[in-house]
Amino acid sequence: MVAIFLSRAAPKKSAMKQSHLFTKTRKEAPTDEVAQNAKLLIRAGYIHKEMAGVYAYLPLGLRVQNKIKQIVREEMDAIGGQELIMTALQSKELWEKTKRWSDEVVDVWFKTNLKTGGEVGLGWSHEEPIAEMMKGYISSFRDLPIFVYQFQTKLRNEVRAKSGILRGREFVMKDMYSFCLDEADHTAFYNRTIDAYMRVYHRLGIGEDTFVTFAAGGAFTKFSHEFQTIAETGEDVIYIHRAKKIAVNKEVLNDETLKNLGVSRSELEEVKTAEVGNIFNFGTQKSEDLGLSYKNEKGEAIPVWMGSYGIGITRVMGLLAEKFSDEKGIVWPESVAPFRVHLVSIVGANGEAVKKEAEKLYQTLTDKGIEVLYDDRDLRPGEKFADSDLIGIPTRVVISEKTMKEGKLEIKDRKTGTVSMLSESDLFKLL
């Protein structure tokens, strides 16, 4: 029993044998999915659909989600963000203070009751709770600025979930909130966030196709900024000026906007995009509604200047799966791929030597801390290659009788399809 348990025990986090992975690939996607992202992610075993707009993240999918989170985390930390996590259950009374408990005002509420009586809301956003909480920590101008962020599962009662994981009723979002002394401080941080966001998108491989876009401002300001990535399956239409790096959402495109930006309509190119981030200037309205203020040097109470900054983590994952894919499957950017290397053994009739060799390389890769998925399953080559293409790990390394005869490893780049025969040391150089 102990031996069986140990043999099945998970190895280092960075490595995994495919025979241990409980998910399986599928040749066909369920017909109830039309969106490419969902089709691919389900077929490859990254996600499981629980109900419309609600998806579970399976081992491979969670790895990708965590990779994306980590990139975002690093960039948010770099501009002074402090990570925390708020609650999913929210107070009705709090939202009533800002007049946003009503279903007429916020139409995506999930609400439920406590057994002891009383109603609670399921968090669709966290600006109210965070601002309310900050009342306990902000009292002096010396306390500011404060930037906090979290990765939260947002629950939104959308009347129409759609597009796979691009628009769900339950999804993971990074939301950051800034608390500043005044508009000048706020603007400075706001602009730093724009830069940080663009660094995130560059690291995700979509930097070139992502535009900071003027969009409808919401309740407190004329404009907000959206981060829009060019994508065929996008829901938005924006107008871009590639040279000037200016982009405007169709919803706010009018003569006045054009004049303000100093461009003419004819200079702009229309493109379909998907929103991958959105940032807002809240001003002091929310602070005033909730009574969040600080004392300045003169002892006067001044409302805190707030902003909010969102990135849909799971939406970005869907977008990447969709944008980076071909007819065979997903082609993950290296930065978010669940593993760096897909080691595939091709085991023939008497493949003991191949197995031994593959096992050895698996160990070496693991020891070197290279993330590796080892397909040690006793399947036919075609099936293993098809799976490998579908799952979309950047580099495939094949060990077979053929490669052993040559004393080399077969390296295939998922993106370019280029195959090369390398020695083990050359492989490590490549990685």
Place this chain on the structure above:
RNA sequence: CGGGGCGUAGUGUAACGGUAGCAUUCAUGCUUUGGGAGCAUGCGGUCCGAGUUCAAAUCUCGGCGCCCCGACCA
């Protein structure tokens, strides 16, 4: 929330109102082993409820679920 479409094994698909079939997955055995192999055997299904009918996957009504277009997306 307006409009449209659709619910049949885990998945993908057939079946005039008359024996629910095929493929795949899965299990077992043999063969096979560089691009989702072959043969054989086996397990597994009509979304739920009511109605019409001698008889309902099929027709009617209601419910539930799923997808798409639009609206919405603070």
